[in-house]
Amino acid sequence: MHGDSETGEEKRGAERTTGDERSGMINYYRTDEGVIQKLKDYDEGAWVQLTNPSPEECVEIADRFQMDVADVRAALDDEESSRISLEEGYTLILVDIPTAEIRNNRNSYQTIPLGILLREDVVITVCTEETAVLQTFVDQSMKEFSTKKRMRFVYQILYNSNIVYQSLLRTIDRKRKEIEERINGSTGDSDLFDLHELESNLVYFATSLRANSMVLDRLTRYGRLQQFPEDRDLLEDVIIENRQAIEMTGIYRDIINGTRELLSTVINNRLNDVMKILTSVTLILAIPTIVSGVYGMNVDDQWMPLAHVPHGFGIIILITLVISVLIAWLLHRKKML
Structure with missing residues (x-):
């Protein structure tokens, strides 16, 4: 799953840089007897997935499920911060998830908002692009997944987000090792730029992961969200994975900082x-x-x-x-x- 998510995110990042704007779309999914099926329209117990929806589609969903259209569109704003909001009749959970892109002619990573709108009869996800975090459920890669167990489904989304974070963090560390292995050979200014780009990615990840941890902390304290004991156990797993991702980000930032200083010293020594x-x-x-x-x-x-x-x-x-x-x-x- 990790390798697939990494490849998928990098492909989607390349597509965005070519200017191929994906049109908005609404998909309906529901699991029956453990198998996910795509529906033509909404039915009870379904999952509504909005991918880069148009303003008209946002209004349609908001009117259909009696939600504020601003909450439906919240995840479409890149500047929105992670938060949880208890509204009348539904709950908005906004978190940052990782994604790949091409920045400065280099494969880079950043974070984008993912909106989860939760009602007693439906789970709605809103994101500006297709992401490995949700594609795992569409591909039936997540075990014991059911769109009808809404709270567990939400926690599984958050859990998978942390797994993708950790996968991309390992990818960043592999790229750092490749640069480190070239230090005794041919190194130059481009390696310093690559390390700076990797460190920038980690800054984005660290900021988003800390904001997500605040959302997870609030989820443990909100009694309005009906949870079963196994759901609480899953939430604890999500919190643990989030903390592990934060620790990995901090460790990799320190290592990259040391590698950059070593590379700068080697280049200066060679010049001397x-x-x-x-x-x-x-x-x-x-x-x-x-x-x-x-x-x-x-x-x-x-x-x-x-x-x-x-x-x-x-x-x-x-x-x-x-x-x-x-x-x-x-x-x-x-x-x-």
Whole structure:
């Protein structure tokens, strides 16, 4: 399930960047004898799934189930924060779920709102795009899933959201390891940008997970939501998985921060090594440059050493070469060359 969710999220992220806007749609699902079926219209015990609905579709659902249209459209606003709201006749649960996208020509992850509208006779989910969090239920990958057990269904959605978070967190850590493995080889500024992008993803995850934890905490205290003992056990599992995702996010942020500092240090050290070698080479080449400059002055040759000695040119070249080799040997001993 983890691998499927990761691939699906990345594919959906690529689709969004190509500008292929998916039209809004309403789907109706219901489980009968443990098998989920797609319905043509709403029936008792069904799950209503709104994916990027149009304003008209939001009004239709709001009127049909006697809800405030603003609550139906709440999840369509990317700036909406996670919250739970008890309204007359229904409950709005708004959480952030992870999704993939292409940002700065890189595979990245962010969070988007998922709205869950809960009534005694229906569960309505609203999201701006198809997501692995809900697709798991459509594909019948979730065990003991029933649209008629509404509170348990809600907790299973929240549980699956945390599982997808953890899956993408492991993907982020694998990408960090790939960059870390290249440190001894060819690394450059692009690796620093990649690490910064990964750290930005973790910032989004950390913020959303903390906000979701507040919603989960309130769910444990609201007596209006009818829950069975097994539902409360599932809620405890959701809280545990949420805490684990928060801890994983914090750990991976610290590791990425350390990897980025290591990469920056390695790049600086390599630059220092190059500058040191160039300085040493410049110093070695300065010797023949000085000698040739002195002997190239326009003065009387009677004052120039070795000017009238047989093989004087060769002697001067030999002396220059010996001095250059001696300087190179000293620099090598000092580990500067």
